[in-house]
Amino acid sequence: xxxxxxxxxxxxxxxxxxxxxxxxxxxxxxxxxxxxxxxxxxxxxxxxxxxxxxxxxxxxxxxxxxxxxxxxxxxxxxxxxxxxxxxxxxxxxxxxxxxxxxxxxxxxxxxxxxxxxxxxxxxxxxxxxxxxxxxxxxxxxxxxxxxxxxxxxxxxxxxxxxxxxxxxxxxxxxxxxxxxxxxxxxxxxxxxxxxxxxxxxxxxxxxxxxxxxxxxxxxxxxxxxxxxxxxxxxxxxxxxxxx
Ligand code: ADP
Ligand code: MG
Numbered sequence: 001x002x003x004x005x006x007x008x009x010x011x012x013x014x015x016x017x018x019x020x021x022x023x024x025x026x027x028x029x030x031x032x033x034x035x036x037x038x039x040x041x042x043x044x045x046x047x048x049x050x051x052x053x054x055x056x057x058x059x060x061x062x063x064x065x066x067x068x069x070x071x072x073x074x075x076x077x078x079x080x081x082x083x084x085x086x087x088x089x090x091x092x093x094x095x096x097x098x099x100x101x102x103x104x105x106x107x108x109x110x111x112x113x114x115x116x117x118x119x120x121x122x123x124x125x126x127x128x129x130x131x132x133x134x135x136x137x138x139x140x141x142x143x144x145x146x147x148x149x150x151x152x153x154x155x156x157x158x159x160x161x162x163x164x165x166x167x168x169x170x171x172x173x174x175x176x177x178x179x180x181x182x183x184x185x186x187x188x189x190x191x192x193x194x195x196x197x198x199x200x201x202x203x204x205x206x207x208x209x210x211x212x213x214x215x216x217x218x219x220x221x222x223x224x225x226x227x228x229x230x231x232x233x234x235x236x237x238x239x240x241x242x243x
Contacts, residue, residue: 003062004029004160004191005050010059012045012215019045020056021215027193029159032186034202034223035195037212038238043195046212047162050193051082064159080108083153083161087169089145091137097124097148098133101155108156116155123151127181143174147181154185161185163194199242203227211235 005027012020019042027033035043048054049061052068052075061068068078091100101120105111111119124133127147137145146166153161163182167175179201186192186205196202202209202223209226211219211234219226219235230236 002029003027004031004064005193006060006062007046008060008062010046010049010061011057012042012049012054013057019215020049022059023215023217025210025217025220027160027191029191030189031207032190032192032205033194033208033210034206035193035210035212036197036199036202036238037210041212042215043212044164047084047164047193047195050162051079051084076108080104080156081158083156083158085146085150085153085161085163085166087165089137089142089149091145091148091152093137096134096136097129097140097151100137100148101152104152105155119155120151123154124148126154126184127151128177141174142170143177146170146174146178150178150181150185160191160193163192163196165195165197167196167198197242199227211238213238 003026007023007025010020010023023046037043045054049056050063050068056069063082067073095103098117098120101123102116105116105119106113121133124130127150129144129147132140132144140148167178170178175198179198182194183205206223208220209223210217211226213234218232219230227239230239
Protein backbone atom coordinates (compact mmCIF):
# COMPACT_ATOMS: atom_id res chain seq x y z
CA UNK A 1 0.00 0.00 0.00
CA UNK A 2 1.15 3.50 -0.77
CA UNK A 3 1.86 6.22 1.75
CA UNK A 4 -0.77 8.91 2.11
CA UNK A 5 0.99 10.79 4.89
CA UNK A 6 4.55 10.60 6.18
CA UNK A 7 6.21 12.33 9.10
CA UNK A 8 10.00 12.03 9.02
CA UNK A 9 11.95 13.22 12.06
CA UNK A 10 9.56 16.11 12.61
CA UNK A 11 10.42 18.60 15.33
CA UNK A 12 8.55 21.63 16.57
CA UNK A 13 9.04 23.91 19.57
CA UNK A 14 7.08 26.80 20.97
CA UNK A 15 9.85 28.94 22.46
CA UNK A 16 11.81 26.72 24.81
CA UNK A 17 9.11 24.02 24.88
CA UNK A 18 9.60 21.08 22.54
CA UNK A 19 6.13 20.01 21.45
CA UNK A 20 6.94 17.56 18.63
CA UNK A 21 10.10 15.72 19.52
CA UNK A 22 11.32 13.85 16.44
CA UNK A 23 8.23 12.02 15.17
CA UNK A 24 8.58 9.55 12.32
CA UNK A 25 5.32 7.87 11.34
CA UNK A 26 3.35 6.85 8.30
CA UNK A 27 -0.31 6.62 7.31
CA UNK A 28 -1.08 4.37 4.37
CA UNK A 29 -3.85 4.95 1.85
CA UNK A 30 -7.10 3.67 3.33
CA UNK A 31 -5.70 3.46 6.85
CA UNK A 32 -7.56 4.79 9.89
CA UNK A 33 -5.20 6.06 12.59
CA UNK A 34 -6.45 7.12 16.01
CA UNK A 35 -4.09 9.47 17.83
CA UNK A 36 -4.50 9.47 21.59
CA UNK A 37 -2.51 10.66 24.56
CA UNK A 38 -2.71 13.02 27.50
CA UNK A 39 -3.71 16.65 27.17
CA UNK A 40 -0.74 18.73 26.02
CA UNK A 41 1.09 15.78 24.47
CA UNK A 42 1.17 17.46 21.04
CA UNK A 43 -1.74 15.77 19.24
CA UNK A 44 -3.32 18.95 17.85
CA UNK A 45 0.02 20.47 16.96
CA UNK A 46 1.03 17.30 15.10
CA UNK A 47 -2.03 17.20 12.87
CA UNK A 48 -2.00 20.98 12.38
CA UNK A 49 1.49 20.68 10.86
CA UNK A 50 0.02 18.56 8.06
CA UNK A 51 -1.75 21.46 6.36
CA UNK A 52 0.70 24.01 7.72
CA UNK A 53 -1.54 25.58 10.30
CA UNK A 54 1.71 25.16 12.27
CA UNK A 55 5.22 25.49 10.87
CA UNK A 56 7.83 22.88 11.79
CA UNK A 57 11.42 23.44 12.89
CA UNK A 58 12.92 20.46 11.10
CA UNK A 59 12.03 17.19 9.41
CA UNK A 60 9.77 16.40 6.49
CA UNK A 61 6.03 15.89 6.06
CA UNK A 62 4.69 14.43 2.84
CA UNK A 63 1.09 14.15 1.74
CA UNK A 64 0.67 11.91 -1.27
CA UNK A 65 4.41 12.23 -1.84
CA UNK A 66 4.37 16.06 -1.81
CA UNK A 67 6.59 17.89 0.66
CA UNK A 68 4.15 20.04 2.62
CA UNK A 69 6.69 22.40 4.14
CA UNK A 70 8.80 22.91 1.02
CA UNK A 71 9.10 26.64 0.24
CA UNK A 72 7.41 26.31 -3.15
CA UNK A 73 4.31 24.48 -1.89
CA UNK A 74 1.05 26.18 -2.85
CA UNK A 75 -0.63 26.61 0.52
CA UNK A 76 -4.14 27.10 -0.81
CA UNK A 77 -3.92 24.05 -2.98
CA UNK A 78 -2.47 22.04 -0.12
CA UNK A 79 -5.21 23.06 2.30
CA UNK A 80 -8.09 22.51 -0.06
CA UNK A 81 -6.72 19.03 -0.76
CA UNK A 82 -6.75 17.91 2.87
CA UNK A 83 -9.94 17.57 4.87
CA UNK A 84 -9.83 19.02 8.37
CA UNK A 85 -12.65 18.62 10.89
CA UNK A 86 -12.24 20.58 14.12
CA UNK A 87 -13.88 20.48 17.51
CA UNK A 88 -15.64 23.74 16.56
CA UNK A 89 -17.63 23.28 13.38
CA UNK A 90 -17.01 26.80 11.96
CA UNK A 91 -20.02 26.74 9.64
CA UNK A 92 -21.08 30.03 8.07
CA UNK A 93 -24.04 31.07 10.25
CA UNK A 94 -25.76 33.07 7.49
CA UNK A 95 -25.76 30.17 5.01
CA UNK A 96 -28.05 27.13 4.95
CA UNK A 97 -26.57 23.66 5.48
CA UNK A 98 -26.77 23.12 1.73
CA UNK A 99 -25.03 26.41 0.91
CA UNK A 100 -22.30 25.68 3.46
CA UNK A 101 -21.56 22.42 1.63
CA UNK A 102 -21.80 23.96 -1.86
CA UNK A 103 -19.55 26.94 -1.21
CA UNK A 104 -16.00 25.59 -1.47
CA UNK A 105 -16.49 23.49 -4.63
CA UNK A 106 -17.97 26.55 -6.37
CA UNK A 107 -15.41 29.07 -5.09
CA UNK A 108 -12.28 26.93 -5.18
CA UNK A 109 -12.96 24.40 -7.92
CA UNK A 110 -15.26 26.41 -10.13
CA UNK A 111 -17.92 23.71 -9.92
CA UNK A 112 -21.20 24.89 -11.45
CA UNK A 113 -24.03 25.77 -9.10
CA UNK A 114 -26.27 22.96 -10.28
CA UNK A 115 -23.52 20.37 -9.97
CA UNK A 116 -22.49 21.68 -6.54
CA UNK A 117 -26.12 21.55 -5.38
CA UNK A 118 -26.54 17.98 -6.54
CA UNK A 119 -23.33 16.90 -4.83
CA UNK A 120 -24.20 18.77 -1.62
CA UNK A 121 -27.62 17.14 -1.47
CA UNK A 122 -26.06 13.72 -1.90
CA UNK A 123 -23.49 14.45 0.81
CA UNK A 124 -26.10 15.72 3.26
CA UNK A 125 -28.04 12.51 2.63
CA UNK A 126 -24.86 10.53 3.28
CA UNK A 127 -24.51 12.11 6.74
CA UNK A 128 -28.22 11.61 7.44
CA UNK A 129 -29.30 15.23 6.96
CA UNK A 130 -31.22 15.22 3.67
CA UNK A 131 -34.19 16.77 5.48
CA UNK A 132 -32.14 19.63 6.95
CA UNK A 133 -30.62 21.03 3.77
CA UNK A 134 -32.40 24.39 4.02
CA UNK A 135 -31.79 24.88 7.75
CA UNK A 136 -29.29 27.40 9.07
CA UNK A 137 -26.57 26.29 11.51
CA UNK A 138 -28.36 28.03 14.38
CA UNK A 139 -31.38 25.82 13.77
CA UNK A 140 -29.36 22.62 14.03
CA UNK A 141 -28.05 20.69 17.03
CA UNK A 142 -24.31 20.44 17.65
CA UNK A 143 -24.24 16.90 16.30
CA UNK A 144 -26.10 17.95 13.18
CA UNK A 145 -23.76 20.92 12.67
CA UNK A 146 -20.73 18.68 12.95
CA UNK A 147 -22.24 16.32 10.38
CA UNK A 148 -22.75 19.30 8.03
CA UNK A 149 -19.10 20.19 8.63
CA UNK A 150 -18.09 16.65 7.63
CA UNK A 151 -20.26 16.87 4.49
CA UNK A 152 -18.62 20.20 3.67
CA UNK A 153 -15.20 18.57 3.98
CA UNK A 154 -16.25 15.66 1.77
CA UNK A 155 -17.43 18.10 -0.91
CA UNK A 156 -13.79 18.81 -1.72
CA UNK A 157 -13.19 15.07 -2.22
CA UNK A 158 -10.04 15.02 -0.09
CA UNK A 159 -7.91 11.88 -0.18
CA UNK A 160 -7.16 12.39 3.52
CA UNK A 161 -9.23 13.75 6.40
CA UNK A 162 -7.78 14.91 9.71
CA UNK A 163 -10.10 15.08 12.72
CA UNK A 164 -9.17 16.98 15.87
CA UNK A 165 -11.51 15.91 18.68
CA UNK A 166 -14.61 16.20 16.49
CA UNK A 167 -16.96 15.13 19.29
CA UNK A 168 -15.40 16.92 22.25
CA UNK A 169 -17.67 19.98 22.05
CA UNK A 170 -20.86 17.93 21.76
CA UNK A 171 -23.43 16.99 24.35
CA UNK A 172 -22.99 13.29 25.16
CA UNK A 173 -26.19 12.24 23.41
CA UNK A 174 -24.88 13.62 20.10
CA UNK A 175 -21.49 11.96 20.08
CA UNK A 176 -22.81 8.69 18.65
CA UNK A 177 -24.32 10.19 15.50
CA UNK A 178 -21.03 11.88 14.56
CA UNK A 179 -18.98 8.76 15.29
CA UNK A 180 -21.43 6.76 13.15
CA UNK A 181 -20.70 9.04 10.18
CA UNK A 182 -16.96 8.66 10.79
CA UNK A 183 -17.30 4.87 10.99
CA UNK A 184 -19.14 4.93 7.71
CA UNK A 185 -16.33 6.91 6.06
CA UNK A 186 -13.76 4.48 7.44
CA UNK A 187 -15.71 1.52 6.08
CA UNK A 188 -15.77 3.14 2.66
CA UNK A 189 -11.98 3.31 2.63
CA UNK A 190 -11.31 6.95 3.54
CA UNK A 191 -7.82 7.64 4.89
CA UNK A 192 -8.34 9.21 8.30
CA UNK A 193 -6.24 10.51 11.17
CA UNK A 194 -8.47 11.05 14.20
CA UNK A 195 -7.42 12.70 17.42
CA UNK A 196 -10.09 11.50 19.83
CA UNK A 197 -10.73 10.42 23.37
CA UNK A 198 -13.42 8.02 22.15
CA UNK A 199 -11.65 4.77 22.89
CA UNK A 200 -14.67 2.71 21.81
CA UNK A 201 -14.26 4.24 18.36
CA UNK A 202 -10.52 3.47 18.47
CA UNK A 203 -11.17 -0.18 19.32
CA UNK A 204 -13.82 -0.63 16.70
CA UNK A 205 -12.58 1.45 13.78
CA UNK A 206 -8.84 2.15 14.01
CA UNK A 207 -6.36 0.12 12.03
CA UNK A 208 -3.58 1.66 14.09
CA UNK A 209 -3.43 3.58 17.36
CA UNK A 210 -0.65 6.09 18.05
CA UNK A 211 -0.06 6.99 21.66
CA UNK A 212 1.59 10.39 22.04
CA UNK A 213 3.31 11.60 25.15
CA UNK A 214 5.46 14.73 25.40
CA UNK A 215 5.74 15.03 21.64
CA UNK A 216 6.80 11.47 20.92
CA UNK A 217 4.93 8.47 19.58
CA UNK A 218 5.61 6.16 22.52
CA UNK A 219 3.53 3.34 21.21
CA UNK A 220 1.84 2.37 17.97
CA UNK A 221 -0.01 -0.77 17.05
CA UNK A 222 -3.35 -2.37 16.48
CA UNK A 223 -6.11 -1.41 18.92
CA UNK A 224 -5.98 -4.95 20.35
CA UNK A 225 -2.26 -4.73 21.03
CA UNK A 226 -2.51 -1.20 22.39
CA UNK A 227 -5.41 -1.79 24.75
CA UNK A 228 -4.57 -5.33 25.85
CA UNK A 229 -0.80 -5.37 26.02
CA UNK A 230 0.51 -1.80 26.15
CA UNK A 231 4.28 -1.88 26.52
CA UNK A 232 5.20 1.56 27.78
CA UNK A 233 4.42 2.42 31.43
CA UNK A 234 2.84 5.72 30.35
CA UNK A 235 0.57 3.96 27.88
CA UNK A 236 -0.35 1.49 30.63
CA UNK A 237 -1.22 4.36 32.94
CA UNK A 238 -3.21 6.17 30.23
CA UNK A 239 -5.29 3.07 29.56
CA UNK A 240 -5.78 2.38 33.25
CA UNK A 241 -6.96 5.98 33.80
CA UNK A 242 -9.61 5.90 31.05
CA UNK A 243 -11.11 2.61 32.27
P1 ADP B 1 -2.86 18.25 22.73
O1 ADP B 1 -3.65 18.50 21.49
O2 ADP B 1 -2.26 16.87 22.80
O3 ADP B 1 -3.62 18.56 23.98
P2 ADP B 1 -1.30 20.53 21.84
O4 ADP B 1 -0.69 20.12 20.56
O5 ADP B 1 -2.48 21.42 21.80
O6 ADP B 1 -1.60 19.22 22.71
O7 ADP B 1 -0.21 21.27 22.73
C1 ADP B 1 1.05 20.70 22.99
C2 ADP B 1 1.87 21.68 23.81
O8 ADP B 1 2.14 22.82 23.03
C3 ADP B 1 1.18 22.17 25.06
O9 ADP B 1 2.14 22.29 26.06
C4 ADP B 1 0.66 23.52 24.65
O10 ADP B 1 0.55 24.37 25.76
C5 ADP B 1 1.73 23.98 23.68
N1 ADP B 1 1.19 24.90 22.66
C6 ADP B 1 0.25 24.59 21.73
N2 ADP B 1 0.03 25.64 20.90
C7 ADP B 1 0.85 26.63 21.32
C8 ADP B 1 1.12 27.98 20.89
N3 ADP B 1 0.48 28.50 19.82
N4 ADP B 1 2.03 28.69 21.58
C9 ADP B 1 2.68 28.17 22.62
N5 ADP B 1 2.50 26.92 23.09
C10 ADP B 1 1.60 26.15 22.45
MG1 MG C 1 -5.64 19.04 21.18
